[in-house]
Amino acid sequence: MELSLPDQVQQKLTEFLQSRRVEADDLDPAFGAAVAELADFVLTGGKRIRPTFAWWGWRAGGGSDEGPAAVAMLRAASALELIQACALVHDDLIDESDTRRGNPTVHRKFERTHRESGFAGDGTQFGMASAVLLGDLALSWADDMLHSAGIPPAALNRALRPWRAMRTEVLAGQYLDVLGQVRVDETPQAALRICQLKSASYTVQRPLELGAEIAGATPAALDALRRFGSDIGVAFQLRDDLLGVFGDPAVTGKPAGDDLREGKRTVLIAEATATARERGDQQALDLLHSVLGDPALDAQRVERAREVLTELGAVAAVEERITDLTGSALHALHGAGLAEPAASRLAELAVAVTDRTR
Numbered sequence: 001m002e003l004s005l006p007d008q009v010q011q012k013l014t015e016f017l018q019s020r021r022v023e024a025d026d027l028d029p030a031f032g033a034a035v036a037e038l039a040d041f042v043l044t045g046g047k048r049i050r051p052t053f054a055w056w057g058w059r060a061g062g063g064s065d066e067g068p069a070a071v072a073m074l075r076a077a078s079a080l081e082l083i084q085a086c087a088l089v090h091d092d093l094i095d096e097s098d099t100r101r102g103n104p105t106v107h108r109k110f111e112r113t114h115r116e117s118g119f120a121g122d123g124t125q126f127g128m129a130s131a132v133l134l135g136d137l138a139l140s141w142a143d144d145m146l147h148s149a150g151i152p153p154a155a156l157n158r159a160l161r162p163w164r165a166m167r168t169e170v171l172a173g174q175y176l177d178v179l180g181q182v183r184v185d186e187t188p189q190a191a192l193r194i195c196q197l198k199s200a201s202y203t204v205q206r207p208l209e210l211g212a213e214i215a216g217a218t219p220a221a222l223d224a225l226r227r228f229g230s231d232i233g234v235a236f237q238l239r240d241d242l243l244g245v246f247g248d249p250a251v252t253g254k255p256a257g258d259d260l261r262e263g264k265r266t267v268l269i270a271e272a273t274a275t276a277r278e279r280g281d282q283q284a285l286d287l288l289h290s291v292l293g294d295p296a297l298d299a300q301r302v303e304r305a306r307e308v309l310t311e312l313g314a315v316a317a318v319e320e321r322i323t324d325l326t327g328s329a330l331h332a333l334h335g336a337g338l339a340e341p342a343a344s345r346l347a348e349l350a351v352a353v354t355d356r357t358r
Helices: 005-027 029-043 049-060 068-078 080-095 106-117 122-145 153-183 190-214 219-246 269-281 282-291 298-313 314-334 342-354
Strands: none
Touching: 005 029, 005 049, 005 068, 005 080, 005 122, 005 282, 029 080, 029 106, 029 122, 049 068, 049 080, 049 190, 049 342, 068 080, 068 122, 068 190, 080 106, 080 122, 080 153, 080 190, 106 122, 106 298, 122 153, 153 190, 190 219, 190 269, 219 269, 219 298, 219 342, 269 282, 269 298, 269 314, 282 298, 298 314, 314 342
């Protein structure tokens, strides 16, 4: 039976990480054990969204669905999961998150290792340091996997434009996110800019461009994919913001209201605070400010925050943005004359990633 695209990505990642685990063991068994934790994090869970968009960018640009070129493209697309691993490991550390995909985060795992092994010193610091290093390792290996994928030199050179831009943009978005929290910048404009850089770029737009550039897509096709990817990427993150407050922990793998505890100034929060100020609703503002960044936030106050966000119309406003962005993206896609079945599959993906429960 032919493997699904996510399963093929899983296979390529497993092959790559197994070879790197052998190298790590040769350096030192302790380092090999740490790399095993990183490999487990990469290979356990995850929706493989970025490689999926890269693959369909390749097909939209005229790339084949089989043969050596397709296999090389699949390896290159799979490298995106290592950038994602770096981003998640570091993001969990920055946010001091305890769980990811229903399991302890990487820094918490190494804290536990420190405690259970009776190591000297501060376990929290050991966990933080380990997570930073393993995140850095994942980012380095992403480059290695891309360059060793078997992409022809001219195609690889084209691919490096979106690849380099993506790495810089996601870090810019992450920094602006951290900066926005300490500045307490609650404007929708600031939240949207972070959304564009931190998520839209590296989740949809740049992966699509990566695949299309490797395929040698026409300028017109690239332009359409950029517009589609930018809009769907923002819509994807807006859905994520809603799930971060309203999602079911059994489905999302994170505690209810975790985005509130972490103090994230999302578009959802920005819309709510802007409306509360316009209405002069100080009670709602006080409630929102009290829950944001409160690590001890309990279920009752999470529920009250949800009610306020709904009453202020923020949930409806974000849903409307998602609908508008999805419509705009599909319009860009349908007018581009992209190769089939890529055009149809991208339209299906647009709906799947913006109307989801996890």
